[in-house]
Amino acid sequence: MAKQTRPKYSPEFRLEVAQQVVDEQRSVRDVAEALGLGKSTVDKWARQLRQERQGNLSSVTPITPDQLKIRELERKLKRLEEDNGNLKKGFSSLDAGLHQRFALIRSFQESWPVKRLCHLFKVQRSSFRYWRKRPQHINPERLRLIAQLKRWFGISHGSAGQRTLVQLLKDSGFNVSRWLVRKLMKQNDLVSRQLPSHKYAKAEKLHLSIPNLLEREFNVSTPNQVWCGDVTYVWCGSRWVYLAVVIDLYARRVVGWATSTRPDSELTKKALRMAYESRGNPKRVMFHSDQGCHYTSKTFRQLIWRYGMKQSLSRRGNCWDNAPMERFFRSFKTEWMPRVGYKNLTEATGEISQYIVGYYNRYRPHRHNDGSSPIAKEKQYWKTYNEVAKND
Numbered sequence: 001m002a003k004q005t006r007p008k009y010s011p012e013f014r015l016e017v018a019q020q021v022v023d024e025q026r027s028v029r030d031v032a033e034a035l036g037l038g039k040s041t042v043d044k045w046a047r048q049l050r051q052e053r054q055g056n057l058s059s060v061t062p063i064t065p066d067q068l069k070i071r072e073l074e075r076k077l078k079r080l081e082e083d084n085g086n087l088k089k090g091f092s093s094l095d096a097g098l099h100q101r102f103a104l105i106r107s108f109q110e111s112w113p114v115k116r117l118c119h120l121f122k123v124q125r126s127s128f129r130y131w132r133k134r135p136q137h138i139n140p141e142r143l144r145l146i147a148q149l150k151r152w153f154g155i156s157h158g159s160a161g162q163r164t165l166v167q168l169l170k171d172s173g174f175n176v177s178r179w180l181v182r183k184l185m186k187q188n189d190l191v192s193r194q195l196p197s198h199k200y201a202k203a204e205k206l207h208l209s210i211p212n213l214l215e216r217e218f219n220v221s222t223p224n225q226v227w228c229g230d231v232t233y234v235w236c237g238s239r240w241v242y243l244a245v246v247i248d249l250y251a252r253r254v255v256g257w258a259t260s261t262r263p264d265s266e267l268t269k270k271a272l273r274m275a276y277e278s279r280g281n282p283k284r285v286m287f288h289s290d291q292g293c294h295y296t297s298k299t300f301r302q303l304i305w306r307y308g309m310k311q312s313l314s315r316r317g318n319c320w321d322n323a324p325m326e327r328f329f330r331s332f333k334t335e336w337m338p339r340v341g342y343k344n345l346t347e348a349t350g351e352i353s354q355y356i357v358g359y360y361n362r363y364r365p366h367r368h369n370d371g372s373s374p375i376a377k378e379k380q381y382w383k384t385y386n387e388v389a390k391n392d
Contacts, residue, residue, distance in 0.1 A: 011068060017042055018049035023147050023154075050143070066100045073104070098123065098187050102131045145174055146184060153190050155359055159335030161192040167365035171376075210296070213312035214288045218324055223250040223378055224282040227275060229289040230325035231263055232333075235341030236348045243352060244271035244294075246287075247324060248279075250381070252366050253374035254328070254356045255279055259349050265297040272300075276307050288312040290322055331360070 020031045021042060028046065032039045052067045101121040105128055108117060118125045152168040153160055160168065162178045162185065169176050185191070220226050226249040233240045242263040246256035256275025260267040272287070287309045289295040295313070304311045314321030336355040342348035361374050369377040 014045045015049065015064060018045040021046040022049050023151050053143075053146075070100055070104060074107075099131075102128055106132060145169070145176070146188065148172055148174065149181070149184055150188065150190070152363075153185075155363065157336050158190075159192060164365055167371045168363065170371075171363075171365075171373075210311055210313045212288075212315055212321060213286060213310060214321070216321060216323070218249055220249045223248055223253075223381060224279055224285055225250060226286045226288060227255065228322055228325050229268060229271065229287065229295065230322055230329065231268065231292060231294060232329045233263070234259075234337065234348055234352075237342070237344050241342075241345055241348055242267055244268045245325065245328065246271050246275040247328060248275075248374075249324060251372075251374040251377035252324060252328070252368050253361055253378060257352065257356060259345065259352065261345070263292075263294060265294045265300040268294045269300055269303050272303060272307075281307075283308045284310070286310045286312055288314070288322065289325075290314045290319075291316050328360075331364075 017031060017037065020026045021028055028039050028043045031037070032042045049064065052064045101123055105114065105117045105121060105123070114128065115125060118128055148169060149165060152165055152172075156164070162181050165181050165185070166176055166178050169181070214226060214228075227246050228249060229244065229246045231242055231244045233242055235241075239261065242260055244258050244260075244267045245254055247253065248255050255278055256271045256273070258267055258270035258274065260270075268289075276282070285307075287304060289312075291313050294300065295311075301311065319326050332352075332355055336351065336359070342351060363373055365371045366374060366377070372380070
């Protein structure tokens with residue numbers, strides 16, 4: 001009978017399992033059962049992750065990237081001489097967080113001058129002294145705050161900035177300021193990725209047959225009063241894929257979307273059908289878009305007529321007439337879409353749905369909604385509406 005060998009798990013796998021317990025607040029039992037692991041194993045990895053995030057170096061193989069770097073640097077340091085040139089060679093590639101660097105300096109201060117170590121790690125000696133004298137007790141509330149901060153930052157694909165994270169954390173029950181969030185982001189190396197603003201084209205002339213009924217009146221009083229639609233392009237593998245989106249202007253909620261390899265009226269009709277059916281077949285909705293042929297075609301206008309909608313078109317070449325759609329596409333491309341696009345249509349479709357359903361509509365704070373997400377804004381409207389109707 002062959003001897004069974006103990007399975008070996010990579011640091012990446014152990015980190016992923018531990019994050020499900022520490023960051024996603026799942027129970028050790030649920031994670032262990034879902035992955036076929038022992039509860040003691042999962043619990044050990046979770047405890048190790050918490051310790052490493054506090055800067056405590058474990059005797060076992062680390063699981064977090066920073067601690068792996070630190071462990072590798074420790075091995076290098078043992079082989080280096082005190083010569084300043086050799087020290088710089090060993091630490092030139094360090095990319096650990098501030099607390100991890102302080103922990104390294106403390107661990108080597110018996111063998112190396114603190115002044116030199118602080119210089120090599122690019123920290124102020126006064127900052128290290130302050131860190132060393134700080135209270136050593138663990139603040140569970142701060143640890144929960146950092147875990148939630150990292151969770152929201154991860155959900156946003158690294159796009160959420162200070163203002164967005166403050167709102168998300170407040171919605172999660174944490175009373176935080178932008179100053180504190182900025183400090184925690186810096187300590188944990190969380191850098192929001194954003195791109196510069198767009199340059200918009202200038203208007204040329206009005207469409208002759210379908211007027212601009214909206215006239216940039218983007219603030220509407222009820223859901224299903226005005227919808228806006230537009231089409232953008234996404235790079236997938238070796239070709240362009242097109243995304244059509246429909247937004248309800250009341251809370252800027254995405255109510256319909258579709259993807260295709262062709263930017264035709266079938267694409268825009270599919271997105272409109274999804275919006276119409278998901279919203280319960282509303283009547284007398286104004287649908288506003290640009291003058292693209294996929295919105296002015298005979299088949300699309302017939303669908304508008306069949307749904308009992310009024311059609312409104314932007315002036316030709318004027319993106320400001322459909323600014324909410326431009327803003328949504330900019331948010332998607334800067335917050336979520338990889339700079340190099342997606343590998344294929346399947347990946348693009350899944351990621352687009354995840355952004356809309358799993359993040360934008362449900363969680364993302366919107367300035368138009370005074371910091372509320374689109375779903376939260378609509379829920380508040382219908383709650384007030386039903387209370388008023390009940391009292392009448």
